[in-house]
Amino acid sequence: MIIDLQRFVASERPHWTELERILSKLEAEPNQQMTLEQLQRFHRLYERAAADLARITTFSSEPETRRYLETLVARAYSEIHETRERPRRLQPLKWLFHELPRTFRRHIRAFWLSLGITLAGCAFGGLAIAFDPDSKSVLMPFPHLQGDPADRVAEEEQATDDRLAGGKTSFSAYLMTHNTRVSIFALALGMTWGVGTMILLFYNGVILGAVAVDYIRAGQTKFLLGWLMPHGVVEIPAILIAGQAGLVLAFALVGWGRRVPLAARLREVSRDIVTLIFGVALLLVWAGLVEAFLSQYHEPVVPYAAKIAFGTVELILLCLFLARSGASESKRNGEAP
Amino acid sequence: MKTSTLLIRTPEGIVFSQSLAGPVTRFLAWGIDFLCIAVLLLTLAKLLAVLQVISANMAGALSALGYFAISIGYGIACEWGWRGQTVGKKLFRLRVMDAEGFRLQFHQVVTRNLLRFVDSLPPFYFVGGLACWLSPKCQRLGDVAANTVVIRSPRATEPDLDQLLAGKYNSLRQYPHLVARLRQRVSPAEASVALQALLRRDEFDPQARIELFAMLAGHFREKVEFPPEALDGIADEQYLRNVVDVVYRTRTEERKVKAAA
Numbered sequence: 001m002i003i004d005l006q007r008f009v010a011s012e013r014p015h016w017t018e019l020e021r022i023l024s025k026l027e028a029e030p031n032q033q034m035t036l037e038q039l040q041r042f043h044r045l046y047e048r049a050a051a052d053l054a055r056i057t058t059f060s061s062e063p064e065t066r067r068y069l070e071t072l073v074a075r076a077y078s079e080i081h082e083t084r085e086r087p088r089r090l091q092p093l094k095w096l097f098h099e100l101p102r103t104f105r106r107h108i109r110a111f112w113l114s115l116g117i118t119l120a121g122c123a124f125g126g127l128a129i130a131f132d133p134d135s136k137s138v139l140m141p142f143p144h145l146q147g148d149p150a151d152r153v154a155e156e157e158q159a160t161d162d163r164l165a166g167g168k169t170s171f172s173a174y175l176m177t178h179n180t181r182v183s184i185f186a187l188a189l190g191m192t193w194g195v196g197t198m199i200l201l202f203y204n205g206v207i208l209g210a211v212a213v214d215y216i217r218a219g220q221t222k223f224l225l226g227w228l229m230p231h232g233v234v235e236i237p238a239i240l241i242a243g244q245a246g247l248v249l250a251f252a253l254v255g256w257g258r259r260v261p262l263a264a265r266l267r268e269v270s271r272d273i274v275t276l277i278f279g280v281a282l283l284l285v286w287a288g289l290v291e292a293f294l295s296q297y298h299e300p301v302v303p304y305a306a307k308i309a310f311g312t313v314e315l316i317l318l319c320l321f322l323a324r325s326g327a328s329e330s331k332r333n334g335e336a337p
Numbered sequence: 338m339k340t341s342t343l344l345i346r347t348p349e350g351i352v353f354s355q356s357l358a359g360p361v362t363r364f365l366a367w368g369i370d371f372l373c374i375a376v377l378l379l380t381l382a383k384l385l386a387v388l389q390v391i392s393a394n395m396a397g398a399l400s401a402l403g404y405f406a407i408s409i410g411y412g413i414a415c416e417w418g419w420r421g422q423t424v425g426k427k428l429f430r431l432r433v434m435d436a437e438g439f440r441l442q443f444h445q446v447v448t449r450n451l452l453r454f455v456d457s458l459p460p461f462y463f464v465g466g467l468a469c470w471l472s473p474k475c476q477r478l479g480d481v482a483a484n485t486v487v488i489r490s491p492r493a494t495e496p497d498l499d500q501l502l503a504g505k506y507n508s509l510r511q512y513p514h515l516v517a518r519l520r521q522r523v524s525p526a527e528a529s530v531a532l533q534a535l536l537r538r539d540e541f542d543p544q545a546r547i548e549l550f551a552m553l554a555g556h557f558r559e560k561v562e563f564p565p566e567a568l569d570g571i572a573d574e575q576y577l578r579n580v581v582d583v584v585y586r587t588r589t590e591e592r593k594v595k596a597a598a
Contacts (some may be wrong), residue, residue: 027420050351057525058350070353071490077347078440142407170397177405181454184409188454196455208586249580263436267484274444277451 121205194250229311
């Protein structure tokens, strides 16, 4: 019980100021290491401030002091009771070659589901075009895909001037930003319990399947592979991984068969979702460059065989990266590779 | 249950509270941020207009990348750099914090900002606003996913007690031990009700004013029993004025006021 409030505040204030100083330093330099003595002192000051707050809470005449102490205790609480790993200094290579592929593998179930939904969309789009070629305008509402594929191929192969001359960099930047936006949208739609993400993945699959069947039926398979493979083998997996991130979020929201509170489930996956979406952005930067600088050039400028070989190498490297990179560290930590 | 206060109980048994920001304040703060983003984009466009003369291709690329980086990165950079605040949030004294009182992490900042894509649907944050309105902790979908809340820390203004209490003899002060007991037993909420009633006394109808102060005085009389001579001839309103005086002003402050007078 506090009898003389003023004396109480005067005697305690130096401790509060010291705690505030330590907190400001900790917040400014999150990576600093404290000695055992400093940690003990910090903890003692926190406990003292918390006790002071408990004593002053019922004191109606000191709302300012109470608010100040509440803020102080809240800040110290967040430092002392935080059990999650402290943010380390930025290690881009370690993140790229260890954290990203390991996170991808940790949520592989969501990736297979994302792939399955896209393949279902592909099958639907392909069958629709095969059985009803007139549905093209509905399935592929893009002007450059409306015509006969054979006409387009002939036109592209006979072109003498570079239609992207002087515009490749801006076209590439447009592709990167547009596709990254779509990917973020696929992730964010995970908050609709995954329904929005699934619809987006299915629709992407429908367009892909419809385009593929349209070109195959027109006998332009080689052109199709040469056109899509150099960037598509990176861009399509990137969209699938964005879908994977959205489904990871949806799984956490639904929480089938888990007796963990929603907040805890979301806390578990939050870091992984961000890792995946940053990985997606990186893949889309590469895909954007390839699409603008290589994919739009056809025979006789670039042989189809070379483009298909380039795409195949990219796909193998990407699969190896996602399947094997960082596996040794996973093994060391006793996780599945 | 919907509440405007977030209570956090520490393992030591201490409870501290944070006021949650409502959808309207947050929307206004977002309006300021929207203006900031617009200004940044306008500045970028002016700079790129110069580059356009040298290379239209490069200017086009930088424009696309700059627009993307500013529109998405503004919230992330500000909230990470300023510990949960943007320009709009600073102006409205709002701050993003972890819903359980822990340190705000980078991935939380990124998650809540990326999920704006859904929260801002269809236009003008309708989904986010609705979620915020329905959520017990005033969270939009991005906050739910990132496990964050937006709190407000309004600037506390001291009531003008001198104007309210000046020059009046306070018979309760003759009994310092009872005054100390009263200050212990009156909760902050009760003291605030009494103070508000006195500050707004002229707004009440005469009959309502008498009834209100009789009820409040009765309530405070039950807290501590003062001797009859301390309460002799004191109306309910004056009694309440005396209670507010001893609760809000210590003896030292009173001396200072008298000396200044």
